[in-house]
Amino acid sequence: MLTARFTAPAVPKTLVHRPELLRRLTAGVRGPLTLINGPAGSGKTVLTAHWAAAGRRAPRPPVWLTVEPDDAPGVFWAYVLEALHRGGVEIPAAVGRPTRAEGVTQSFLVRLAAGLAESAQPVVLVLDQFDTAQPPAMTEGLDFVLRHAAGGLRIVLTSRTDSLLPLHRYRAAGEIAEIRHADLRFTHADAEALLGEHRLDLSQDGIRLLVQRTEGWAAGVRLCALAMQRSPDPEAFVRQFAADRTTIADYLLGEVLDAQPPDTQDLLLRVCVTDRVHPDLADALTGRDDAARTLAGLARDNAFLEQVDASAWYRLHPLFAEVLRAHLRQRHPGLEQQLHGRAARWLAGTDRLTEAVFQGAAAGDWPFAAGQLVDALAIGRLFTGLEAEQLNRAFAPLPAEAEGAAPALVGAAARLVVQDLPGYEDAVRRADCHLGPGSGAAARLSRAFLGVLAGRATGDPAATERAAAEAERVLGELPAPLVAAHPEIRALVLAGLGAVRLGAGRLDGAHSALTAAVEACGEPGTRPGTEPGPAPDTISGTELAPLYPPLCDALGSLALTELMRGRLRQAAAHARACLAVAEQSALPPERRSGTGHVVLAGVALEQDDLPAARSHLDLATATAAAGPRPEPAVAVAAAVIGARIAAADGDGEAALAVLARPWPPGAAPAGAWATDELAVAASAAHLARGDAAAALRALDTAPSGRPEHALARARALMAAGRAEPAARELAALPADDGLTLPVRVGACLLRARIAAADGDTAEAHRRLAEAVELARPEEVRRPFAEGGPWVRRTLREAIRPVPALGSPAGRQPGSRTGSPAEGQAGSRTGSPAEGPPPVEALSARETDVLRQAARMFSTEEIAAELYVSANTVKTHLKSIYRKLGVTRRSDAVHRAQDLGLL
Amino acid sequence: MRYEFRISGVVPDTLAANFPELDRIPVREQTLLLGIVADEAHLYGLLTRFQSLGLRVLEMRQIPA
Numbered sequence: 001m002l003t004a005r006f007t008a009p010a011v012p013k014t015l016v017h018r019p020e021l022l023r024r025l026t027a028g029v030r031g032p033l034t035l036i037n038g039p040a041g042s043g044k045t046v047l048t049a050h051w052a053a054a055g056r057r058a059p060r061p062p063v064w065l066t067v068e069p070d071d072a073p074g075v076f077w078a079y080v081l082e083a084l085h086r087g088g089v090e091i092p093a094a095v096g097r098p099t100r101a102e103g104v105t106q107s108f109l110v111r112l113a114a115g116l117a118e119s120a121q122p123v124v125l126v127l128d129q130f131d132t133a134q135p136p137a138m139t140e141g142l143d144f145v146l147r148h149a150a151g152g153l154r155i156v157l158t159s160r161t162d163s164l165l166p167l168h169r170y171r172a173a174g175e176i177a178e179i180r181h182a183d184l185r186f187t188h189a190d191a192e193a194l195l196g197e198h199r200l201d202l203s204q205d206g207i208r209l210l211v212q213r214t215e216g217w218a219a220g221v222r223l224c225a226l227a228m229q230r231s232p233d234p235e236a237f238v239r240q241f242a243a244d245r246t247t248i249a250d251y252l253l254g255e256v257l258d259a260q261p262p263d264t265q266d267l268l269l270r271v272c273v274t275d276r277v278h279p280d281l282a283d284a285l286t287g288r289d290d291a292a293r294t295l296a297g298l299a300r301d302n303a304f305l306e307q308v309d310a311s312a313w314y315r316l317h318p319l320f321a322e323v324l325r326a327h328l329r330q331r332h333p334g335l336e337q338q339l340h341g342r343a344a345r346w347l348a349g350t351d352r353l354t355e356a357v358f359q360g361a362a363a364g365d366w367p368f369a370a371g372q373l374v375d376a377l378a379i380g381r382l383f384t385g386l387e388a389e390q391l392n393r394a395f396a397p398l399p400a401e402a403e404g405a406a407p408a409l410v411g412a413a414a415r416l417v418v419q420d421l422p423g424y425e426d427a428v429r430r431a432d433c434h435l436g437p438g439s440g441a442a443a444r445l446s447r448a449f450l451g452v453l454a455g456r457a458t459g460d461p462a463a464t465e466r467a468a469a470e471a472e473r474v475l476g477e478l479p480a481p482l483v484a485a486h487p488e489i490r491a492l493v494l495a496g497l498g499a500v501r502l503g504a505g506r507l508d509g510a511h512s513a514l515t516a517a518v519e520a521c522g523e524p525g526t527r528p529g530t531e532p533g534p535a536p537d538t539i540s541g542t543e544l545a546p547l548y549p550p551l552c553d554a555l556g557s558l559a560l561t562e563l564m565r566g567r568l569r570q571a572a573a574h575a576r577a578c579l580a581v582a583e584q585s586a587l588p589p590e591r592r593s594g595t596g597h598v599v600l601a602g603v604a605l606e607q608d609d610l611p612a613a614r615s616h617l618d619l620a621t622a623t624a625a626a627g628p629r630p631e632p633a634v635a636v637a638a639a640v641i642g643a644r645i646a647a648a649d650g651d652g653e654a655a656l657a658v659l660a661r662p663w664p665p666g667a668a669p670a671g672a673w674a675t676d677e678l679a680v681a682a683s684a685a686h687l688a689r690g691d692a693a694a695a696l697r698a699l700d701t702a703p704s705g706r707p708e709h710a711l712a713r714a715r716a717l718m719a720a721g722r723a724e725p726a727a728r729e730l731a732a733l734p735a736d737d738g739l740t741l742p743v744r745v746g747a748c749l750l751r752a753r754i755a756a757a758d759g760d761t762a763e764a765h766r767r768l769a770e771a772v773e774l775a776r777p778e779e780v781r782r783p784f785a786e787g788g789p790w791v792r793r794t795l796r797e798a799i800r801p802v803p804a805l806g807s808p809a810g811r812q813p814g815s816r817t818g819s820p821a822e823g824q825a826g827s828r829t830g831s832p833a834e835g836p837p838p839v840e841a842l843s844a845r846e847t848d849v850l851r852q853a854a855r856m857f858s859t860e861e862i863a864a865e866l867y868v869s870a871n872t873v874k875t876h877l878k879s880i881y882r883k884l885g886v887t888r889r890s891d892a893v894h895r896a897q898d899l900g901l902l
Numbered sequence: 903m904r905y906e907f908r909i910s911g912v913v914p915d916t917l918a919a920n921f922p923e924l925d926r927i928p929v930r931e932q933t934l935l936l937g938i939v940a941d942e943a944h945l946y947g948l949l950t951r952f953q954s955l956g957l958r959v960l961e962m963r964q965i966p967a
Binding site for chain 2: 039040041160161219245246247248249250251254318319322323326327329330
């Protein structure tokens with residue numbers, strides 16, 4: 001049935017040629033926008049279809065899309081892409097595909113416009129029935145693409161109401177052609193021509209009366225012709241019609257309907273409950289077997305029922321369907337619901353699940369509608385996929401007291417979608433009353449599936465583990481093809497389980513669940529991108545749409561897991577994949593979490609690239625502000641990273657402020673690790689302020705056996721001048737493979753420092769070299785900076801005696817970054833032997849500032865020289881002092897000269 | 903908010919049944935539909951429903967409750 005939306009409706013056989021209007025339409029598409037406005041039945045679609053049929057032989061025929069009022073923005077754009085695809089328009093794969101019903105991103109629209117701008121010949125897109133019921137965001141998106149496609153796109157819109165496009169701007173620019181109601185009205189000549197097509201011979205007076213009474217309304221003239229054909233005296237019919245004051249549509253439809261044999265009337269009244277009708281479906285609705293013949297007959301003679309492009313399906317003219325429904329309600333009260341129920345069963349029997357669910361819901365037959373969804377394992381589609389919004393809307397009227405397990409399960413799912421946890425609890429309790437070990441596997445799976453999602457929302461690891469284990473078990477009981485048809489169930493379960501384990505600080509468990517979740521979605525970057533052969537009744541790629549959100553979610557959680565395990569490269573790779581999937585699938589901002597950016601900020605921080613860390617964290621904050629409810633682990637990670645960045649800037653107060661900021665409301669409780677993680681960050685912030693006692697107190701508030709905690713305590717003790725207890729803390733750390741890399745590096749550095757304090761310089765240097773070796777593969781640099789000035793100083797002294805760092809053999813030839821201890825500044829001087837390189841390279845801008853400082857310029861003079869503000873110069877200077885391990889401008893200049901940097 | 907919609911022609915029972923929230927007063931060659939309109943969403947919804955049934959709105963105004 002979908003095919004129908006991508007093809008122009010067949011042109012009726014009894015057609016009035018309107019060359020003037022066709023010419024205006026052809027002229028219109030030379031510009032970007034053509035509007036055809038008029039009320040229902042004024043002939044907009046017929047005119048446009050007629051014009052499109054004539055253009056079929058053009059080198060690039062117009063592309064057709066029938067828009068429906070329920071189309072959510074994401075669905076609309078998915079259909080636009082499909083229409084373009086079917087019309088042979090090549091759209092680069094990089095444009096991506098919308099996967100959420102609510103909308104698409106601006107960047108998707110930018111890519112689409114760019115893609116269209118590249119097409120050699122402009123694409124003409126007809127959007128039939130593009131009415132104002134569409135969300136404003138959709139119209140804005142359309143306006144954007146149209147304006148930015150650089151002439152590569154022309155749009156023809158037909159609608160009953162003026163669209164929300166900024167028409168005044170198009171008018172002012174002369175970029176719009178409008179065919180409005182007045183233009184569409186049938187003239188005397190048009191009416192005469194149409195009557196002629198129907199082989200009716202009416203007097204000139206009769207025609208005048210007809211045009212007057214219908215006010216040139218095309219559908220009215222057409223219906224009148226039909227009614228007259230069956231009337232013994234057409235002239236009398238017109239006179240009577242002109243004298244009657246009833247609303248035209250109802251009068252004429254009544255006439256046409258009454259003129260039909262009773263069986264046909266009955267059939268029309270019954271089939272109007274569905275948008276499109278198949279002869280078998282019509283038989284199911286009437287309980288007879290004459291639909292095929294009757295429908296074909298009606299379509300042959302008329303205006304209000306048409307065959308859907310060479311398929312077995314028919315559709316009623318929307319106006320006619322609406323009036324028929326009104327008649328149905330009046331003539332057979334209560335029948336409408338029954339008919340929806342019958343349609344639902346026929347649709348279910350022919351594997352049209354979604355439509356069956358909608359009809360079942362319209363029938364108020366909740367056990368059936370919900371049962372269909374549950375039995376087909378489609379409960380996940382309430383959470384993810386292009387149909388999610390429509391399905392949730394269909395189930396919105398589901399009463400809480402609906403009997404049975406399936407309605408309760410669907411009700412619970414609907415509550416969970418809107419994060420109404422108490423509502424969910426109520427519904428799920430009702431479901432549990434009906435469920436037992438003897439219940440169907442699909443119902444038990446749906447229950448376990450909801451348990452996982454709810455467990456995640458409430459941050460309950462035990463419940464989530466139980467539900468996930470149950471889900472996995474029941475999946476094994478179900479037929480494999482059914483399970484394979486709904487990969488999103490497994491993906492959502494595993495992604496949820498992984499996120500909960502991550503929240504509880506169980507990193508290895510999180511890693512295995514999340515890796516499995518990513519696998520369940522198919523390989524990132526391959527599976528969602530690959531296009532299966534286009535099936536006639538599906539939109540290519542939509543079957544994969546439900547997998548994007550869980551894939552994006554799992555990749556984000558996986559990236560954070562790896563970051564916490566100190567695997568920076570993996571973390572960054574997953575984070576980038578997460579962002580790429582979000583982008584490719586045009587996830588709207590409210591569906592994105594800031595996880596990917598938080599992880600990239602974390603990686604940049606560990607690698608001591610503070611500007612990058614700051615910008616990623618800003619992006620994360622911006623994304624999270626628009627995004628869904630925050631994940632506790634992500635919120636904690638973001639706070640800790642923010643605090644460490646502030647501490648790195650030497651602003652301990654700001655760091656503490658970041659940590660003291662309350663969580664966004666609605667965050668589920670985080671595990672004990674989170675409390676400790678925050679305490680560790682707070683202790684580091686206190687150390688940055690030079691307050692070792694406060695650092696120790698911060699740690700005392702959250703006693704923990706985590707190695708991170710022990711290391712932080714050892715650091716604080718050392719800062720307090722208590723080397724011996726610090727050494728004891730370090731000695732108590734587990735063996736190396738039980739520690740994350742940053743902790744191992746940090747511990748190594750601290751051991752070096754303790755050794756140095758003991759006067760054991762050789763041991764200190766050995767430890768330091770070990771730290772550098774450890775840090776090298778993942779480019780961990782931050783602990784060296786956090787180790788304090790001592791590390792930098794000693795590293796400079798130690799650097800020569802350690803062959804791995806000083807000799808060229810220690811550096812990968814051609815590698816961008818050698819050891820973390822080397823900077824570009826060091827390499828720039830040619831050979832490291834010329835002098836101990838600083839721990840960190842100066843940026844080009846910092847070098848510029850330093851060069852000016854060497855000329856004895858004041859801060860203001862440097863600012864003027866470099867066209868920046870004095871504050872920026874101060875920031876650069878601060879950074880230079882830190883990198884060079886000095887506190888004064890003159891020292892910095894001397895040191896830089898010593899190093900050959902100037 | 904109480905509204906009055908002036909519709910062109912006589913609105914028959916069948917169609918009027920679609921608007922149980924509105925009272926119907928036939929006047930010469932026209933029909934007045936009056937009733938309480940909950941909010942703007944309801945108002946625009948009504949206009950769309952009139953349109954989808956082919957009813958032409960000649961005039962609409964808010965009237966004292």
